[in-house]
Amino acid sequence: MNIIKRTFDGIYNLLKGMKVTLRYFFKPAITLQYPKEKWTMPERSRGMVGLLSDPETGKLNCTACLICMRNCPVRAIQITQKKDEEGKRVPDEFTIEAGLCIYCGICEESCPFNAIKMIPKYEFSTFDKKQLTHKKERLAEIGRGFKYNKWS
Amino acid sequence: MLELGTLFENIYLWGENLFTQWGVPLFWLELLGMLIVAAIILAFMSLSVLFMVWWERKVSGHMQSRFGPMRTGWHGWLQTIIDAIKLILKEDTTPEKADKAGYFFAPLIVFVSAFMAYVCIPFGKGLIVKDLNIGILYIMAITTFTVIGLLAAGWCSNNKFSVLGGLRSAAQIISYEIPLTLSVLGVVLLTQSLSMQSIVNSQKHIWEWYIFRQPLGFLIYIVAAIAEINRVPFDIPEAEQELVAGFNVEYSGIKFAMFFFAEYGNLFLVSAIATTLFLGGWNGPLLPSWVWFFIKSFFLVFVIMWFRWTFPRLRVDQLMGFAWKFLLPLAFINLILTGLLA
Numbered sequence: 279m280n281i282i283k284r285t286f287d288g289i290y291n292l293l294k295g296m297k298v299t300l301r302y303f304f305k306p307a308i309t310l311q312y313p314k315e316k317w318t319m320p321e322r323s324r325g326m327v328g329l330l331s332d333p334e335t336g337k338l339n340c341t342a343c344l345i346c347m348r349n350c351p352v353r354a355i356q357i358t359q360k361k362d363e364e365g366k367r368v369p370d371e372f373t374i375e376a377g378l379c380i381y382c383g384i385c386e387e388s389c390p391f392n393a394i395k396m397i398p399k400y401e402f403s404t405f406d407k408k409q410l411t412h413k414k415e416r417l418a419e420i421g422r423g424f425k426y427n428k429w430s
Numbered sequence: 431m432l433e434l435g436t437l438f439e440n441i442y443l444w445g446e447n448l449f450t451q452w453g454v455p456l457f458w459l460e461l462l463g464m465l466i467v468a469a470i471i472l473a474f475m476s477l478s479v480l481f482m483v484w485w486e487r488k489v490s491g492h493m494q495s496r497f498g499p500m501r502t503g504w505h506g507w508l509q510t511i512i513d514a515i516k517l518i519l520k521e522d523t524t525p526e527k528a529d530k531a532g533y534f535f536a537p538l539i540v541f542v543s544a545f546m547a548y549v550c551i552p553f554g555k556g557l558i559v560k561d562l563n564i565g566i567l568y569i570m571a572i573t574t575f576t577v578i579g580l581l582a583a584g585w586c587s588n589n590k591f592s593v594l595g596g597l598r599s600a601a602q603i604i605s606y607e608i609p610l611t612l613s614v615l616g617v618v619l620l621t622q623s624l625s626m627q628s629i630v631n632s633q634k635h636i637w638e639w640y641i642f643r644q645p646l647g648f649l650i651y652i653v654a655a656i657a658e659i660n661r662v663p664f665d666i667p668e669a670e671q672e673l674v675a676g677f678n679v680e681y682s683g684i685k686f687a688m689f690f691f692a693e694y695g696n697l698f699l700v701s702a703i704a705t706t707l708f709l710g711g712w713n714g715p716l717l718p719s720w721v722w723f724f725i726k727s728f729f730l731v732f733v734i735m736w737f738r739w740t741f742p743r744l745r746v747d748q749l750m751g752f753a754w755k756f757l758l759p760l761a762f763i764n765l766i767l768t769g770l771l772a
Contacts, residue, residue, distance in 0.1 A: 285756075292741065299493045299740045309496045 319398035328421030339393035346385035435556025522683035532586030539579030554720030565626035587680035595676030599667030610654035612761035630711030655700035701730035
């Protein structure tokens with residue numbers, strides 16, 4: 279009689295498994311159809327590095343103090359200084375090798391003027407490795423439209 | 431009005447008139463009719479296979495909380511068509527050390543045995559290619575040829591994985607053939623006929639369906655049929671993790687497509703036979719008969735897919751033990767009880 283009990287136990291367990299798969303069959307899928315649908319990134323997420331500018335004058339916040347350049351552990355940042363017409367120190371060339379960046383966020387943390395920021399934008403793959411060298415204009419472009427939140 | 435059977439009958443009668451007017455012997459009409467019917471069956475088979483492959487991918491996807499194919503067409507309905515075109519266009523390679531003739535004919539045998547069994551399936555009222563008086567016996571006999579094809583494919587491709595796969599599938603199919611046939615015999619005993627059409631005619635009302643008079647037989651049939659068509663949980667012959675792909679490791683291109691085609695053709699075939707034998711075939715209210723047949727068959731196809739994406743695979747010894755020690759005695763008990771009570 280053991281075999282009869284085992285048979286019915288087995289059938290019961292199989293039906294239980296089938297119930298689980300059927301329940302999942304009618305649940306909505308959790309897949310995100312990536313190019314069509316996109317995540318809204320969290321506010322503090324560290325994506326592309328960008329330079330912030332003053333929204334009124336349109337000038338970069340950066341004073342070319344070179345702290346971020348010195349602190350960058352992979353030396354992805356290269357800055358040269360110059361003086362503008364008012365005699366203020368501004369960056370002449372500001373280059374970030376996005377291919378080298380490890381998204382540690384040290385540049386952002388160490389910046390005393392809130393000039394360099396990790397923006398929650400993430401799609402910047404290119405066909406050419408040279409295009410990963412972000413120049414000053416491109417960095418300002420990335421930083422444009424950045425909304426200050428309680429973290430920044 | 432929507433019965434396709436009468437439509438085909440009318441077309442045949444019209445052809446008969448035409449041929450007698452022209453004075454052509456009716457033999458040619460028969461031959462032409464055969465060719466056309468074969469083409470229709472082949473077209474139907476390919477369409478249903480394409481649909482079932484897509485459906486299986488969708489079912490598996492949704493059971494695992496994903497979508498399955500989504501990009502080609504609405505919910506990816508073009509996916510299998512594109513896959514089929516890709517397979518046909520692909521290079522057809524033969525291994526150097528393979529037995530060329532056996533390697534060539536193995537997929538043909540598998541495909542033809544699946545195709546020929548469609549002759550006896552009653553798709554609707556009067557919608558049967560040939561109502562043989564030995565219908566179910568013919569189907570059982572013709573589907574057994576699959577074993578030869580699988581074994582030949584495994585042996586002739588001269589690859590240790592495919593030999594193992596072929597041997598396993600031969601052992602499995604021959605073992606499960608016996609409970610399968612015995613479970614079908616219960617229905618045959620009750621109907622007292624082997625013809626598929628009279629089996630369907632004997633279950634006009636829902637309480638006459640053999641699933642209620644032969645529940646044990648139905649369960650045995652489903653289990654043995656899943657083993658026959660090498661599907662999970664009985665997919666030992668093509669266990670991906672152990673044997674790469676089983677008997678069809680070396681096959682590519684159109685030959686692989688034929689194996690795949692036969693596999694899904696057999697999937698529909700066992701569902702259609704189960705529908706005919708146990709679920710009342712094309713009998714049903716309101717809708718045309720062939721619609722009922724397809725609803726029931728594709729429901730069973732769905733159930734078999736559901737099994738596939740729920741159950742884990744059995745081990746070889748468990749598989750054989752299950753067939754010989756459990757299913758076979760059960761089938762005999764079912765047969766004896768049917769003989770005593772009917």
